[in-house]
Amino acid sequence: MCPNNPVLTHHISSQFNDELQDVNTKFMTMGGLVEQQVANAIHALLDTDVSMAIDVQFQDNVVNQMEREIDEALTLILARRHPAAIDLRMVIAMSKANTDLERIGDEASKIGRIAQSLCEEGGSPRGYMETRHIGNQVRVMIHDALDAFARLDVDQALKVMLADADIDREYQSATRTLMTYMIEDPRHITRVINVLWVLRSLERIGDHARNISEQVIYMVKGFDVRHTSVEEIEQRVQR
C-alpha cells in the first residue's frame, strides 16, 4: 500500500505492522476523500452545480465516521502495542493530522452550503476568479501534504509550508478586492460576503494542510515545529 514509508516495514511483530498499515491506509483514503470534497465544493460553486453542492454536504458524514475509526484504531495501537520512537511519533502525528483532515472536510461542507445558496439565488459571480485561483492552490497543498505524510518527505512538507504563506497573502489581497466591490455596489453585499466566507474557508484549509506538514516533520525528525517560521524550520532540518 505504501512501499515508500519506512516506518511500516521495520516491525518484528507482523501483527503490529498490519495494524499500523491498516490505519495508515485508512488515513490516506480519508485524505483522498477530503481532497476530492474540496475540489467538488469549488466546482459546485463556480459551475453552479446545486446537486454537487448538496452532495458535498452529505459526504461530510463519511469523513466524520472515518475520523472516529482512525482515532479508535490509534487508541487500540497505543493500548496494545506501546509503540516507541518513530512508531509513537507516527501514531501521535496521525492523530493530530486526522483532526486537521476532518476540519478540512468541515470547511468543504461549509463551502458546499454557501455554493448551494448562491446557486439557488443566481447573480453576479464577483470574486469567483480569486476563488478558483486560491481553491486550486489549496487543493494542491492538501495533495502535497498527504504525499509528504505517506513518503515521510520533509522537503515536500516544507514546500507546503511555503505555499501556505502565499495563500495567506493572496487571501488578504482577494479580501481587499471584495471589500471594494461591496463599497462600489452595495446591492450585492450579501452575495459578496458569502464569497468572502468561501475564501476564509479556503484560507483555513491551507492552514490545516500546513499543520499536516508540521506533523510530517515531527514524525521524521522528532521536532515540534508548530508556531515556528519556515526559515527557522529549514535551518533546524538542515542542521
Next chain:
Amino acid sequence: MCPNNPVLTHHISSQFNDELQDVNTKFMTMGGLVEQQVANAIHALLDTDVSMAIDVQFQDNVVNQMEREIDEALTLILARRHPAAIDLRMVIAMSKANTDLERIGDEASKIGRIAQSLCEEGGSPRGYMETRHIGNQVRVMIHDALDAFARLDVDQALKVMLADADIDREYQSATRTLMTYMIEDPRHITRVINVLWVLRSLERIGDHARNISEQVIYMVKGFDVRHTSVEEIEQRVQR
C-alpha cells in the same frame, strides 16, 4: 491541585501520578490563561483599549509554548508509562483538548488584532451589543468546559454542549443584523465586516469549548461523541 479528579489518585506508581498531575496542572493553567485572553480581547474591543488589544496578541506566544510543553509531557507519559483504560483516555483527551485551547488562543489573538485596528480607526460601534452578549456566553462556556474536564463532570459537559447550540443561533441572528446595517449604510462596510469576523471567532471559540466537553465524555464514559447530537449523547450517557 485537583482533589476532585479521581484519575489522579489511583496509581500505584507515585511517579506516574506526579507526571499526570503535573501535566494536568499545566493544562488547567493554560485553560485559565486562554479564558482570560478571550475576556481581554473582548474588553479591548468594546472599551477601545489599544494597549490591551496589543497585549492579547503578544500573549498568544505564551499559549503556543504551553501547547508544545503539554504535548511533550503527554508523549513522554505514553512512551514511559504505557497508560491503559481511563489513564490512556485522559492522555488522549488532553492531547485533543490541548489543540482546542491553542485554537481558542488563536481566535482571541485575531479578535485582538481586529480590536487594535478598530480602536485606531474610531467610529460607530455597530454590532457591539451582540459581541458583548455572545462574548460573555463563550467565556462561560470555556470556564465550564475546563471545570467539567477538571472534575470529570459529564453533566457539566452536556451543559456546555447545549450552550453551544444557543451560541450558533445567536450568531446567525447577529450576522443577519449586521448585514442589514451594511445594506442600510454602506459607508461602514469595512468596519462592520470586522465586527462580523469577531463574531465568527466567538462562534468558533464556542465550538472549541464544545469539543473540550466531548473529550470529557470520552474520558469518563469511553464513548466518542463527536458529530453526535446532544439528545443522542444524553441518551447514551444515561443508559
